[in-house]
Amino acid sequence: MGGTNMENEKTTETGAVSRRLALGGAGVGVAGVTLTACGSNNSDAGKSAEGGLTEVKKPSAPTDVAAAADVPVGSALKATSGNLSVMVTQPSEGKFKAFSSVCTHQGCQLNVQNKDLACPCHASQFSIEDGSVKGGPAPEPLPEYAVEVKDGRIIVS
Structure with a gap:
């Protein structure tokens, strides 16, 4: 097998990537992920809804999210429709409100x-x-x- 040390460094006799090159690439990948995690606190940078950062979604059109009867008086309900997730509240009988389900601190799901x-x-x-x-x-x-209540349904826009 002829060639320079650089060629031998990149591939083995079978053409596979060398262990040293693969480990070096993995280290660069980990460093990139670490730097990305330390990046900006932009609400558009999303992660999963299991406690990580998520993007604030605004409804592009009026969206039916829940039945009014499902929202307890004096409490709230987390409602999801498609990719929209909101906190629907009923602070007093018949008065409904809807808020983003994304915390304003670091974007975790409420x-x-x-x-x-x-x-x-x-x-x-x-x-x-x-x-x-x-x-x-x-x-x-x-x-x-x-929020609008129409035919017993909570419509968010």
């Missing part, structure tokens, strides 16, 4: 906890009345969406 909207990542708490921050590191209130 849950309903003790009649509040809660972030499982860093313990931010939001009001079901107006989406304002009640506690934790969240810097801003939740974005609010327009």
Whole structure:
């Protein structure tokens, strides 16, 4: 087998990538992932809904997200329709509101906890009345969406 050391470094006799080159490439890949994780806190940079960062989705058209009867008075319901996920609240009988389900701190998906909207990542708490921050590191209130009740259904736009 002829050639330079560089050629031998890149491939073995069978044409496969050498172990040293593969490990070096893996190290570069890990470094890239690490640097990406330390990158900007842009809400467009998304991860999974299992507690990682997610993108704030705005409805492109009025979207049916839940039955009004499914939203408890004095509490909230996390509702998903297609790629839209919102926190629908009913602070008082017949008064419905909808907020983003994405925490304004670092973009984690919110849950309903003790009649509040809660972030499982860093313990931010939001009001079901107006989406304002009640506690934790969240810097801003939740974005609010327009809500209409039509034929017993919650329509968010």
